[in-house]
Amino acid sequence: MLSPNSVTRQLSDQISLAKAFVVIAKESNNLQFAWELSAQIRNSQVLLSSAATRRVPLTTRESDTAIRDMALLLFQGQQLHYDSATMIMKLKAKIQALEEQMSSVTEKSSKYGQIAAEEVPKGLYCIGIRLTTEWFRNLSLQRKIKERMQMEAKLKDNSLNHFCVFSDNIVATSVVINSTSISSKNPDRVVFHIVTDEINYAAMTAWFGTNQFKGVTVEVQKFEDFKWLNASYVPVLKQLQDAETQSYYFSGHHDDEKTPIKFRNPKYLSMLNHLRFYIPEVFPALKKIVFLDDDVVVQKDLSALFSIDLNGNVNGAVETCMETFHRYHKYLNYSHPLIREHFDPDACGWAFGMNVFDLVEWRKRNVTSIYHYWQEKNVDRTLWKLGTLPPGLLTFYGLTEPLDPTWHVLGLGYTNVDPHLIEKGAVLHFNGNSKPWLKIGMEKYKPLWEKFVDYSHPLLQQCNFH
DSSP states (O other): OOSHHHHHHHHHHHHHHHHHHHHHHHHTTOHHHHHHHHHHHHHHHHHHHHHHHHTOOOOHHHHHHHHHHHHHHHHHHHHTTOOHHHHHHHHHHHHHHHHHHHHHHHHHHHHHHHHHHHOOOHHHHHHHHHHHHHHHHOHHHHHHHHHHHHTOGGGGOTTSEEEEEEOSOHHHHHHHHHHHHHHOSOGGGEEEEEEEOHHHHHHHHHHHHHOOOTTOEEEEEEGGGOTTOSTTTOHHHHHHTOHHHHHHHHHOGGGTTOSOGGGGOGGGGSGGGTGGGGHHHHSTTOSEEEEEOTTEEEOSOOGGGGGOOOTTOSEEEOBOTTSGGGBHHHHSOTTSHHHHHHSOTTSBOBOSSEEEEEHHHHHHHTHHHHHHHHHHHTTTSOSOOSSSHHHHHHHTTTOEEEOOGGGEEOOTTTSOOOHHHHHHOSEEEOOSSOOTTSTTSOTTTHHHHHTTSOTTSHHHHHTTOO
């Protein structure tokens, strides 16, 4: 006990215990005692600091008073039942209260983030309104665009490179096409097929009819014109019209809040989100097509995708199973016998967003009927909860050809991505809530998207889109 090191250690131990007593004293509303402890802690810390500064160990004489005064206070704390058992119980209660508070804050943060992700920016809304107004006001524009589309033989020419985008976002879709045209070695061989809804059809048609993209051919359709798209043929359409399903998607009150809020996004009610399973019906004349989500940017020539051998498979996609949470067991309910019997839980997941589809094989294998089978089996939502990826994993199980990871780089809308992957990536995907056209978009990745937006365009300036 007379060792200089022992003196220093004893003071340090007293300070640690006193700090714990300060917490308990404050919780017990004994503020006077908490103040006395804090003052003595400071005195002891000054002694230790002084000794460390002069590089000479504390002596028993100079530390005796501090150790004695602190011992008296610690004894007083013990008389107040500030013993270890009491301290542990109170600290556990405090930790539990803080955890509950943190859980509540996290839930609120998630909800507010989801609301922000679902908003339509004023500028984007303005663009849609102005384009729609121009379309209905300018009959010559309507006539000119319709005549051009009727004469466009490229739309069914299978020697060309066909891409499809299903979206109601004019600017996002424009970025996809603009970035593809700029990155393409032969943009005149590129054909884009856009499918939107009736609300946005006029605006989409006016925008892509009056803007040029280096010779890229652009077709705009609305899914309401598809005669085959009815509840008797499309199970999900019947489900989406169900009032209980709509309530489930919008509120999530029917599963005791167990479903993550990101899967309660009302976008899953949009037929545009489910059309990816009906591509052969949407484009009956085509043999191969590349599907792109509207939240991607293309920065390499994609023509090589059309010569990739899918080895008899239907879907060419980049696998995402580098981490365990991107395997099948993450998306499907393996407590259900149908899932457990038919699918390997450790099978690699893959991503929608940039997919090469062999439509000849799709039709030959009747893949759409496989999708219908699993949708009908999941009418009670026991196989998977929400979203389009889980049914995609089931539908294309054993029919997916892995592509080189550089074709499709994901995560720019929710996480940090390796800069080398971004540099090498052909298609950059802003999957996640932080879309680049929203205020909550990740600032360091926004320039990758914004460089394909012409902010000098009169309409974008009038609508203050930035």
